[in-house]
Amino acid sequence: MNLDRRLITLVREHPVPFVTSVIAAVFATLALIAQAWLICRTVTILFLEPSSMADLPVFLAAFGIVSLLKTALNWYSAREAARGSETLRQLLHNRLTAAISRLGPSFTASRRSGSLATTLQQGVEALDPYFSQYLPQLFISVLVPGAIAAAILPRDLLSGTILLCTAPLIPLFMILIGKAAQNMTRQQWQSLTRMSGHFLDMLQGLTTLKLFGQSRSRAGSIEEISEQFRTSTMNVLKIAFLSSLTLELVGTIGTAIIAVQIGLRLMAGALDFQTAFFIIILTPEFYQPLRQLGTKFHAGMEGSSAAEDIFPIIEASEESRTQAAADALVDDAQPVTFNDVSFTHPGSDHAALQHISFTLEPGTTTALVGPSGAGKTTCMNLLLRFISPSAGSIITGTTDLAETDRQSWQNRIAWIPQHPWLFHTSIGENLLIARPDASREELMQAIDNAGLHSFIENLPDGLDTVVGEQGTAISGGEAQRVAIARAFLRNAPLLLLDEPTSHTDPELEESLQLSLRQLMQNRTTLVIAHRLSTIMDADAILVLENGHITASGTHDTLIRQNGYYRSAVRTTGGNDS
C-alpha cells in the first residue's frame, strides 16, 4: 500500500496537522450524512407529507448550514494536510542537505551531481502529493465509508451488507495493480535521475564536447535517455489509468447493484421512500473516497520511490554522526601520525594506499611527491576526514583521529585545494567563508598577506564585486590567492596544500610562493608537490608510488638516491611532477 516505514516515522514527528486533517474529513462526512438526510426529509415533505410543510423552512435552513459547514471542513482538512506536508518537506530537505554536507565531498564525488540535485529537489517535492493527498486519503477511505456504512446498516441491512462486501474489492485491486506498477514507477524515477545527471554532465563538459566535435552525438544520447524516460512515464501512466478504470468500475457496479435492488424493493413496497432515497444519495459518497484513493495511488508510489533515494543518504550520514557523537574534542597542536594506513576506494579493485606510516611533526613542512595516481590526494582526503582508513589509524597526539569530533578536527585545518571554488557572490563573502566572524581588520590583513590588495582595488565594486559563476571573471592565479587569503583568515595550525599544476608567469609565481611561505610559518604543513622546485626546503619529503612510500628524506638525501625523486627532478628540471 506504499506505506514507507520511514515516511510514516517522519509523520509521527509532526502528526498534528495530519490528525486534524483526518478528523475534519470525518466531520465533513458526518455533515454529508446529515445533508443527505435533510434532502430526503425535504423531498419527502414536498411530495409525500404535505401535512409537515410547516417544518420545511427549518429543514432548508439546516441544509444550508450543514452544506456550509461541510465545505468549510473539507477546505480545512485539505489546508491542514498541505500544512503538514510543507512542514515535513522542509524538515526532510534540511535533513538531506545536512546529511550531504556531513557525508562530505567524497560522497558527492561518488554520485552524479545532476541525479543528486534531482533527489534533493524533485525527490523531496515528489513527497508533497504523498503527504498532502495520499496519506490522509488512506485514513479517509477507511473512516468515511465506515461512517456511511454505519448510517446505512441500521436502516437497511441488505444495502449495508452489499456496500461492506464490495468495498474491500477496491483496496484488493489496488494492491494487485500496485505490485505490478511498483517496478515501473521505480524505473521511471531512475530514468529521471539518470537524465538529470546526464544533462548536467553534458552542460558542464560542453566546451570539451564542442572541441572534440562530439556535441551532436551527445545530444543524440540525451535524446535516447529522454526517450527511455518518456517510455517509462507512459508505462506508469498506463498502469495509473488502468487502476483508475478498475476502481471506477468496482464503484460503479457496486452503486448499480444497490440502485437496482433498492428500486425493486421500493416497487414491491418492501422499503419506504425516505430510506431508499437516503441510501441512493449516500452510496456514491461511500465509494468516492476509495475511488479517490485510486487516483492518488500513483502519487503514493512516486513518493515511495523518491523515499528510496532520499533515506539511504540520511541513514548513511546518521551512521557517521552516531560515531562522531561520542567523540572527544581535538587536542591542540600535536604531531599527526599515519600508522600503517591502508585505503581502498569503494568499488575499486585495488588499494589506493597500502600500509602507509609517517608523522607530520608540529611546525614542520612535509611534502608528498609521486607520479599521478600514486595516492597523494587520497592521503589528503584522509587527513581532511572526507574518508576514513580501511585499515590502520591516524593518530593526533595520542588520540585516534576516528575518536575525535570531525568538525572540531576540520576547524583546525586550512586547506588550499588545486582548484579553489569561488561561489557566485561577492569576493568579500567568498573570503569570509573561511571565518564568517572575522573583523574588517583581519580580513584586510589576510587580503594583504595573500597579495590580493591591488586586485580587489581594481574591481568595479571592490570587496562587493560579485565573482564566481557568471560574475566577474577571475584568473587561476587570483583564485589561488583567494584560497591563500582564506587560509590566512582561518589561521589554523594544520595547513594542507595541493599545489596548482598550471604554470603562472614567473613573477606571479614568485609572489605566490612568498605568500605561501609566510602562511606556512609556525604551522604544520603537508603539501602535495607538483613543482619539485617549491619543496626543496621542506623538512621532509615522502615519495609515494603506487600506494606505497618508497623513499623519504630531505631534498639533499633523496637527490643522492637513485629513485623516483632524482629522476623526476632531472627530467622536469625541478619544475613538475
Ligand SMILES: Nc1ncnc2c1ncn2[C@@H]1O[C@H](COP(=O)(O)OP(=O)(O)OP(=O)(O)O)[C@@H](O)[C@H]1O
Ligand atoms: N573515487 C575513487 N574511486 C575509485 N578509485 C579512486 C578514486 N579516487 C582515486 N582512485 C584511485 O586511487 C588511486 C590513488 O588516487 P589519488 O587521486 O590519490 O592519486 P594522486 O597521487 O593524487 O594522483 P594525481 O597526482 O593524478 O592527482 C588511483 O589508482 C585512483 O585511480
